[in-house]
């Protein structure tokens with residue numbers, strides 16, 4: 001099993017710190033990289049791809065620096081950038097075969113592989129369609145198809161569900177879940193539900209640092225006892241918004257059902273609620289200064 005080690009990685013853009021002494025190890029499985037916009041996710045993924053040099057630290061695969069591996073590393077890698085470049089006038093088939101040739105796949109293998117990828121991503125039948133005529137969701141699926149052409153052992157996906165409707169998100173999540181058995185999959189997103197079911201581990205990134213690296217269950221467990229629900233009036237809800245981190249608000253007739261984070265029971269009538277991963281993410285990031 002491959003072991004991708006990220007060791008003391010730092011990256012600065014002028015005075016901005018995008019990666020701040022990051023250390024963690026990836027093995028086979030699906031990892032969700034969660035963080036708000038600007039947390040440093042894209043920077044980290046680009047460093048893992050070897051297309052961005054860190055100021056400090058190193059990334060090693062089975063003990064060998066990826067800088068030294070060069071092209072050998074790239075053959076093991078599949079990458080879906082946030083804004084992946086595609087050619088609007090290319091057909092789906094031409095695009096995938098073109099990408100396969102860039103990845104140095106022999107033609108006969110490419111012809112088999114591109115069909116397999118179309119099947120996996122639900123695009124079979126769209127071969128002759130020009131990319132500019134595909135929906136946003138189909139283009140994203142085409143993005144994952146190209147990233148998988150060389151059967152990569154390391155798959156890096158940067159915000160793959162951005163702009164997708166709920167049905168496409170579910171479709172995408174199902175594809176991701178099926179991929180983590182025999183490879184490293186790292187998926188960056190700021191949407192918790194994108195990784196809630198698919199990820200074996202969750203990395204939470206904030207201001208260039210990895211604040212948490214744990215299983216979803218362990219994160220949920222840590223938030224246990226800190227999530228409360230109660231029904232209140234709109235006027236009182238305003239006060240609560242200022243007092244607590246609010247996980248959710250739902251209208252119930254003239255009143256509001258609030259779900260908040262609190263170290264102790266906020267009111268006599270508040271009931272302890274079982275945390276979900278969204279609550280756990282808020283709990284892990286709320287009021288915690290990044291050291």
Ligand SMILES: Nc1ncnc2c1ncn2[C@@H]1O[C@H](COP(=O)(O)OP(=O)(O)OP(=O)(O)O)[C@@H](O)[C@H]1O
Pocket residue numbers: 013016017018035036037038039040041042043044190
């Ligand atoms: N080329 C650059 N020059 C200057 N600052 C940059 C550059 N690239 C990123 N940054 C800054 O570094 C920080 C991390 O950016 P990055 O794109 O890695 O975050 P992100 O978590 O991927 O955010 P998003 O979800 O918005 O893409 C941000 O504050 C960003 O403005």
